[in-house]
Amino acid sequence: MTSLLHVEASPRGDASRSTHVARGFIAALRAGVPSLTVDHLDLWQADLPSFDGAALAAKYARLSGRPHEGREAAAWAEIERLVTRVDRAEHILLSTPMWNLSIPYRLKHWIDLITQPGLSFAFDPATGYRPLLRPRPALVILTSAGDYATGESCGRPDLATPYLRAALGFVGLSDLAIVPVGPTIGPGADAAVERAATRLRALAPGFLRAAS
Template structure:
């Protein structure tokens, strides 16, 4: 493993619980892989194109098997760049809060952009959907105000974990290791315990991933 892509989905940057946990994971990974290159995509700062107009037309052109117009080709090139940046990484780290039971809309936007026919998946009427990206280690840190370790939190379901697993597997990245950080609100001792538990899990993951790459 030489390159890690860190997709940051908290607008609070490194002040967030997911950001702090991610920093700890990266530090642990760098201990085992001193030459590791870490690239970042902050979904709140990145220029994520709106999925409409020529870009949407380009997707349907790809699905229909027709050539792009010059404007469609220019729009599609931005999508190809995002997918190439994702596919270039040896491992992927996603750090995100849970918003309204799921993930922030900017992270969903990014995932929608990189999930494209002919780039990250293909469809055949005979065989169905096939992912096109190669499997690689994927770690997703999911911070939430509630504790979902034993099921719903105060009646609220965790919709983020199953979505991330399915969405990432759909394009071929593999079965993600999802590490919860929660609760992030409430009694200080509970918040500290949750952060400590996540840190232990992430340290073990870092050692495992580095060892698998040895």
Template sequence: MPKLLHLVASPRADSESSAGARAFLDRFRQARPGWDVDEMNLWRENLPEFDGEILQAKYARMGGRAFTDGQREAFAAAERMAVRLDLAERVVISTPMWNFGIPYKLKHWLDIINQPGLTFRFDPSRGYLPLLKDRPTLVILASGGDFTTGISRGRTDLATPYLREALRFMGLRDLHFVAIGPTSGPATHTAAARERAHRRLAEMAARF
């Protein structure tokens, strides 16, 4: 059964990014009833701290050294998460923008799986090369301000370029971004932004 992996980066079930994901996934399930949707809530997932044995495992692999037993056990957590991503034919990331960037849980997940020999490798003559196969990947990004029409009053969207580069580094290049914003302010503005985004998401889901 083909699988879509949905990474949930908001701690709130009623958040705008979560609502956008529901609008997308409801239509996706209608269009592709034979697909399995694997939801990975990063706030409920047991994400290991990136220190100690798992950190030493990364440097052991970078230095061409064999793992100790403790390093092998710690690195297995990163391998399981990377495999869960790699088994998905489609990926959806729903996330709020926090302080112009991404929530620390999403960064935490990226730091765990972005490992040499796991999601990328280094070739002396060609540089860094991704190890994951490409697949359609959608990022639903909700922000309190409006970063889509140029009225963000000088603030900068750091989340989109960061996620684009981090995902491409591992091999995910077929990227699509849908912004939802503003999510705060006059109700007429937030409702219009939500409606525009949900309409676009439903249209995308039918062919994703």
């Protein structure tokens, strides 16, 4: 059975352009593969654990080879569940707005939680870092108020795209496509959304086939 994890990073619900475009893409995927199962992770509704205290101690215990003690084990189990949720999906879809040149803090929080030694990456002093998550098709729908199609938007850089490529590639999700949607405000907004939707409909069949 074909499976997709959709990570939704906008808090705006039905008013969100990124969520709207993502739903259209999922509909296109289901048109080709009706049996597609979607695991929907709304980062603003999910109870993401804090990455401090016991969780941080658990990470450093893992890095040093020390067994987890007390609350560390429970904190690490929560993180393992998040990583497993990513790893069991055959395809990854992430829909997010651009905030202040980069990504919403809840998305950064989630990425920090799933980027863990022994779970999603490994380190060897002789060879450096290597990802542990298996490669699979991943796609980011990135909406922005500006138009970054030809570079900076009115002097504002896009820091989200390079960050997402580096951060997701670090754990193994290097087969990544990023579809920009912008501008999402002003007279050109509807046309920008439709252009992105058209591109995504064209990408849908190949996106699912890529994992087979």
